[in-house]
Amino acid sequence: MGDRRDRGALTRRRRTVTICGEAGASSKRNDKSESRNLSAYCEQVQEPLRSKEDGLKDRISCHRLQESLLSSESGYSNYRGILNWCVVMLVLSNARLFLENLIKYGILVDPIQVVSLFLKDPYSWPSACLIIVSNVFIVAALYTERQLAMGRISESIGTFLYCINLIAVLCFPSATVLTLTSMTPVGGIIALVVYTVVFLKLYSYRDVNKWSREIRHIQARKLSRSNSCPSVQRANGNAAHSHVTYPGNLTHRDMYYFIFAPTLCYELNFPRSPRIRKRFLLRRLFEMLFLMQLQVGLIQQWMVPTVQNSMKPFQDMDLSRMVERLLKLAVPNHLIWLIFFYWLFHSSMNFVAELMQFGDREFYRDWWNSETVPYFWSNWNIPVHKWCLRHFYKPMLKRGVNRLTAQIAVFFLSAFFHEYLVSVPLKMFRLWAFMGMMAQIPLAMFVGRFLRGNYGNAAVWISLIIGQPIAVLMYVHDYYVIHYGSATEGRASP
């Protein structure tokens, strides 16, 4: 059978040979047309053969010399998918934690209980009253400025009055919070935050008005000689551009616009957005309300149980369990912080700004890409950063303080305010927050020295994710020790 096929193939081959042979012979007789026909015939006979052969050859050779993608020799670097992987993994593992938490504790979210954080008895609203009182200091500052503007009091007296006013802004509320028993910690924190903001705003208000007076002096001097020196015209021209000029800004309206505006730096003519975008406003409002609820829910459902569970190990000073608890707390704490950031700096501030047509919406920069600790601190909270730069850091440099000292001073200031905002409402002075802020300086030096690029970025993230829960646990622990006492002996025996 095989032989027969072979024979058949042979005969077929012989036939084509003879034909092509003839073609060859005929073509030798230089008879163009005929040879063309015949060579065309040969092509016809061979075309299918060759194409089939090529097809088989293609099928047979299926390997080529090449490196694996993951080996460094192949310059491959497209790992888009990895980001999705990370996100999926995070979502799934946190979904699991949520489920575990629900199975363990059931639903703990309780909107009513939240109110008790702000009020002890519903007939006294201490923090609210305290906040209303703050208007006194604001108006006081305004009138001081007016006196200065009219030249009724000298600069030095103005400075003196301001010092009293500003010191009062910091001391009065803290004294109230510490003395009033009906004040809840949360209420106290809110009141103190408001007063701190007022303090920073008034400080800026004073500086800017002082500068404006100086400009007024200079311009007055130059005006008088503008007829002789043409160059002065231009300078005046610039000054004339602004809508409000110095003494004209000392109105209640202007003052309160500044007080409610989402910035700490005063300016005579804030940039204004052309119109109020309704849809933008509504979206921000929705975010505000929703994220507020979400935060409260997460704290009640996730933070509180974890913190309570972590009291025991912290009393027994059981290290491995302490670390485990810390890491367990780190995740919800960090998520809540992220939500808080978005809620405050994007939703709320944009909402207020849109409402007031306040133009400058740069409340934060891209701190999430920060590769050094200072970059993070100078980009996550722009209002405060701007204030520090304008009213604290630069003036120090002007006075000839060197950069490093000035930077450390800024950290020191913010450390002070952190401590102020935590210790006073909790009525315990532990300096954890203060040390937490000051610890940023060595951390910054370490990261800046040893870590670059993504490693630096990762280090910043780690410091955020781990650093906060440590401070939280410290305060909560001490708060427990003081108020529920049970932990004292546990802590006495490490």
Add this chain to the structure above:
Amino acid sequence: MGDRRDRGALTRRRRTVTICGEAGASSKRNDKSESRNLSAYCEQVQEPLRSKEDGLKDRISCHRLQESLLSSESGYSNYRGILNWCVVMLVLSNARLFLENLIKYGILVDPIQVVSLFLKDPYSWPSACLIIVSNVFIVAALYTERQLAMGRISESIGTFLYCINLIAVLCFPSATVLTLTSMTPVGGIIALVVYTVVFLKLYSYRDVNKWSREIRHIQARKLSRSNSCPSVQRANGNAAHSHVTYPGNLTHRDMYYFIFAPTLCYELNFPRSPRIRKRFLLRRLFEMLFLMQLQVGLIQQWMVPTVQNSMKPFQDMDLSRMVERLLKLAVPNHLIWLIFFYWLFHSSMNFVAELMQFGDREFYRDWWNSETVPYFWSNWNIPVHKWCLRHFYKPMLKRGVNRLTAQIAVFFLSAFFHEYLVSVPLKMFRLWAFMGMMAQIPLAMFVGRFLRGNYGNAAVWISLIIGQPIAVLMYVHDYYVIHYGSATEGRASP
């Protein structure tokens, strides 16, 4: 006091005025040099004033009209940091899981216990013997080919012999595994994997040799007429380029090179790498050994306890707990799978390839970026994918089967082999693996229809992360039910 200062300022101003006035007057008298001096003098007087004024103006204006980065109006889109964030969060949360696991179970890693997975008694090595026996089938295939090459037996007889051989390759080991009591599941799986690989390789070996014979026929036919038709020369030329031509490849050496080479597709002339890179080889070897240990450790320390804990909920059919267990198992299972992928497809295969100077290192493509399910299946395991394409999918298309049917057939084949490799060693036929593979078809359709880009990618990841542990739990559960029986009644009462 304030008045005195004002008066001082006035006098000063008056003085400068007079000076500049004179300057103006003198310049009118076209006395160049003098006017130049005087105007220069004016500049001198005013320069500090203007610079000071500009400085103050800069300090005062510190806001500009701009949007927040996160609001869509600002075309900002640099979230490099987020990837680092994800990585840090993953590392920290998994570190916590590890710590929790250690606190709970202590150290469970035990290299000795691993051996018991492969051997029941150290004097009988059933799977090892089974693997050695596989050479019989390999040599049989080689001799069949030789007979065919010499034309001693016809194609049809060759096909018949091959069928017997290949069926034997699949049936003999499975029969052995099912009958031998001394065979452990792990040992059985290894043996069956080896035999499956041999099966696929021999199938490819046969196809390629068949194609080579066809080419030989065609070339013989064309050779005979090469004198007349010049075009044939070229075709021959191409054929002559290859180092080994058809009958010359039927040697033991060539056969065993193919058997050990990290590919399933036979080729007469594999691309060869120029030299063995010692450092590359050592790095891969180190990876192989280290990752092997890591996998074993993770399975013992993390998988086993989780799986054992998840038996109870699965008996009680407690849904919420089942899901919680599933998600808890998903993470280690997925990590181990990823390590396994790298260990097998990058470290091991590259090690073997480097050792054999096998040129084609494309063992996987960028499946991690796959946005559709088929893309994943056709890129994560290139040797198998290549085989399916070359010896199963394309031949079907040639026979006129339409694309979709052919694709489904491929999934069906791989589903069969998945089931074969799991059911036989575990000695229970549950079709979970089979259904798992077949479930890919509706999944693929769903993803392809509704999800694009990153969503598709995320869907693929989820199917990987969730799909596998479901199958694992199914098999483990049933294995428990059969071998430890305790679960039967628990399962009977959902």
